[in-house]
Amino acid sequence: MEKTAQQQLIRALSETTIELIAVIVAVNAGDPRVLTISNGSALPSGPFEMVHRSLQAGLRLWVKEQTHHALGYMEQLYTFADRERTATTQRHISISYLGLTREARDADGTDACWQSWYRFFPWEDRRAGVPDVMHDITAQLNAWADAAATEYDRSQRRRRVMIAFGLNGVSWNEELALQRYQLLWEAGLVAETGIPAPLITGVAMTHDHRRILATGITRLRAKIKYRPVVFELMPPEFTFLDLQRAVEALAGRLLHKQNFRRMIEQQELIEETGQETRGAGRPARLFRFRREVVDERAVTGSKLPLARN
Amino acid sequence: MEKTAQQQLIRALSETTIELIAVIVAVNAGDPRVLTISNGSALPSGPFEMVHRSLQAGLRLWVKEQTHHALGYMEQLYTFADRERTATTQRHISISYLGLTREARDADGTDACWQSWYRFFPWEDRRAGVPDVMHDITAQLNAWADAAATEYDRSQRRRRVMIAFGLNGVSWNEELALQRYQLLWEAGLVAETGIPAPLITGVAMTHDHRRILATGITRLRAKIKYRPVVFELMPPEFTFLDLQRAVEALAGRLLHKQNFRRMIEQQELIEETGQETRGAGRPARLFRFRREVVDERAVTGSKLPLARN
DNA sequence: GTAATAGTGTCTTTCAGACAGTATGAC
DNA sequence: GTCATACTGTCTGAAAGACACTATTAC
Numbered sequence: 117m118e119k120t121a122q123q124q125l126i127r128a129l130s131e132t133t134i135e136l137i138a139v140i141v142a143v144n145a146g147d148p149r150v151l152t153i154s155n156g157s158a159l160p161s162g163p164f165e166m167v168h169r170s171l172q173a174g175l176r177l178w179v180k181e182q183t184h185h186a187l188g189y190m191e192q193l194y195t196f197a198d199r200e201r202t203a204t205t206q207r208h209i210s211i212s213y214l215g216l217t218r219e220a221r222d223a224d225g226t227d228a229c230w231q232s233w234y235r236f237f238p239w240e241d242r243r244a245g246v247p248d249v250m251h252d253i254t255a256q257l258n259a260w261a262d263a264a265a266t267e268y269d270r271s272q273r274r275r276r277v278m279i280a281f282g283l284n285g286v287s288w289n290e291e292l293a294l295q296r297y298q299l300l301w302e303a304g305l306v307a308e309t310g311i312p313a314p315l316i317t318g319v320a321m322t323h324d325h326r327r328i329l330a331t332g333i334t335r336l337r338a339k340i341k342y343r344p345v346v347f348e349l350m351p352p353e354f355t356f357l358d359l360q361r362a363v364e365a366l367a368g369r370l371l372h373k374q375n376f377r378r379m380i381e382q383q384e385l386i387e388e389t390g391q392e393t394r395g396a397g398r399p400a401r402l403f404r405f406r407r408e409v410v411d412e413r414a415v416t417g418s419k420l421p422l423a424r425n
Numbered sequence: 426m427e428k429t430a431q432q433q434l435i436r437a438l439s440e441t442t443i444e445l446i447a448v449i450v451a452v453n454a455g456d457p458r459v460l461t462i463s464n465g466s467a468l469p470s471g472p473f474e475m476v477h478r479s480l481q482a483g484l485r486l487w488v489k490e491q492t493h494h495a496l497g498y499m500e501q502l503y504t505f506a507d508r509e510r511t512a513t514t515q516r517h518i519s520i521s522y523l524g525l526t527r528e529a530r531d532a533d534g535t536d537a538c539w540q541s542w543y544r545f546f547p548w549e550d551r552r553a554g555v556p557d558v559m560h561d562i563t564a565q566l567n568a569w570a571d572a573a574a575t576e577y578d579r580s581q582r583r584r585r586v587m588i589a590f591g592l593n594g595v596s597w598n599e600e601l602a603l604q605r606y607q608l609l610w611e612a613g614l615v616a617e618t619g620i621p622a623p624l625i626t627g628v629a630m631t632h633d634h635r636r637i638l639a640t641g642i643t644r645l646r647a648k649i650k651y652r653p654v655v656f657e658l659m660p661p662e663f664t665f666l667d668l669q670r671a672v673e674a675l676a677g678r679l680l681h682k683q684n685f686r687r688m689i690e691q692q693e694l695i696e697e698t699g700q701e702t703r704g705a706g707r708p709a710r711l712f713r714f715r716r717e718v719v720d721e722r723a724v725t726g727s728k729l730p731l732a733r734n
Numbered sequence: 735g736t737a738a739t740a741g742t743g744t745c746t747t748t749c750a751g752a753c754a755g756t757a758t759g760a761c
Numbered sequence: 762g763t764c765a766t767a768c769t770g771t772c773t774g775a776a777a778g779a780c781a782c783t784a785t786t787a788c
Contacts, residue, residue, distance in 0.1 A: 198479075706759065
């Protein structure tokens with residue numbers, strides 16, 4: 117009798133659990149990489165517990181335990197609460213964070229490993245031109261749009277597809293990564309662990325981890341444009357081209373060399389070390405990040421037309 | 426015996442509670458306003474419960490119950506977890522949202538009311554020039570900076586104050602509202618309910634509600650620059666000047682009239698209704714928001730220098 | 735020399751910022 | 762007419778975008 121009451125109590129009180137999830141990004145050899153566990157099928161994560169001093173501290177502990185990897189820069193991504201995420205009436209709240217580091221060798225004694233993020237989102241890499249997957253994707257998305265019930269819905273779907281994937285003269289916008297994933301999900305075109313799909317579009321992950329990764333990609337692609345966060349991913353010394361390759365890796369697009377240089381130079385964020393690289397071709401000068409300059413004077417984006425006052 | 430075990434269980438399992446907090450903004454008569462309860466000392470909030478379909482849905486219910494006010498646009502702001510927020514070992518997780526609406530008359534039968542947000546942050550309104558509070562604030566902040574232990578700390582503090590408050594030739598950046606509040610908090614210059622401070626800088630709120638409001642202000646001030654969210658705050662028909670006044674209210678700064686017009690026009694987000702206002706002076710044309718144009722083709726901010734491919 | 739990669743000079747177009755002007759109503 | 766507010770035309774200078782060219786190494 118008392119036993120059942122206790123069990124009911126447990127159920128009533130433990131229905132909501134809080135989980136911390138990490139999207140840890142590095143750039144290595146021109147590839148943006150994400151730290152995964154379980155053979156590349158999940159992001160590092162774990163419950164938020166009373167021992168944790170804060171959300172960030174808790175996450176750092178979990179990542180360290182699961183991947184033997186210490187973290188630098190972190191920022192909060194998003195908080196998800198989805199009843200549908202589990203089959204029972206249990207509810208999960210997931211608080212996700214985006215972390216930036218430099219890639220260390222895969223940690224021993226764990227199942228952690230770095231994966232190119234384009235493994236999960238092959239359509240997001242346009243550095244070598246429009247990837248082949250896009251043929252299948254557009255065909256299937258068009259079919260999905262045409263299958264809507266009303267004419268209004270059909271045109272709405274076509275419109276969304278057009279904008280998200282840059283079709284019919286709309287230009288590609290790398291920041292729409294999350295929207296693209298969302299669209300493919302709605303159209304039933306992405307398989308996740310336990311959920312099949314007719315078209316194989318990228319490698320699956322557990323639960324909504326791939327969605328969270330897409331959220332991280334979108335955030336990072338937006339952020340590199342107005343805050344000097346790329347440097348968190350660079351070694352202490354690097355050439356101009358190294359830096360460009362890193363940004364290109366994240367954005368999934370090629371950049372204009374001279375204009376990229378000019379952009380970086382006028383921000384005065386880097387300084388020469390005096391050293392040079394050596395190898396095939398002309399040696400390149402090495403630079404280092406001037407971390408001391410990063411006061412919070414954001415390179416505030418498109419501005420309002422202020423009056424002189 | 427069983428009783429104690431049960432109590433322990435309750436305590437063990439209920440240590441973490443989840444709270445939803447809303448920053449609801451409207452603009453009225455040139456003032457940005459925030460929806461408050463308890464005589465302007467708190468933001469609408471309530472626990473996240475199993476009946477709630479989602480975080481957003483739960484928040485909408487709480488706001489409706491506490492303020493009799495239905496909401497339109499909403500987005501997630503931030504998730505806070507702070508052990509220090511309560512005196513016990515209990516832990517609160519607060520998930521905050523930013524909502525935009527038009528102001529309705531204060532709801533009857535509740536203690537809800539709209540407050541100008543500059544009531545809580547008087548230093549954030551620069552439309553009529555630099556407000557008087559700034560004299561006291563800079564004096565006190567300088568004193569705080571000088572009181573640091575080491576010369577390094579002193580210079581760091583001075584630097585932060587300079588940038589956040591736009592002193593010594595640094596220009597004012599309205600998006601740093603949260604940083605400014607944070608700085609004043611660190612310096613012990615903002616009083617909150619139960620926490621006194623030597624300098625009265627704006628009206629206090631319970632817990633960290635004022636901090637959450639500052640987060641909302643910062644988010645909104647950044648967002649109006651690259652997404653057409655102002656229109657959520659406008660009546661169905663409005664003049665160009667109405668629109669400008671609304672943006673000015675949010676930004677806390679005056680804008681350049683002609684350039685503002687040009688900016689809005691080239692975005693093609695509004696259309697004439699054919700109607701005009703009447704009153705003193707030349708009648709102004711009325712416009713309406715073309716909601717159908719708001720596909721997610723963000724006016725993406727400062728761009729990367731893309732290659733032609 | 736050639737191949738390969740690093741780095742510079744400068745032209746053009748676009749657009750933000752600022753100027754000063756004209757238009758249309760109430761009285 | 763005056764006063765008050767709404768609206769327009771256009772100059773200027775600073776960047777964004779694009780062009781082609783020169784420099785320094787390994788072999």
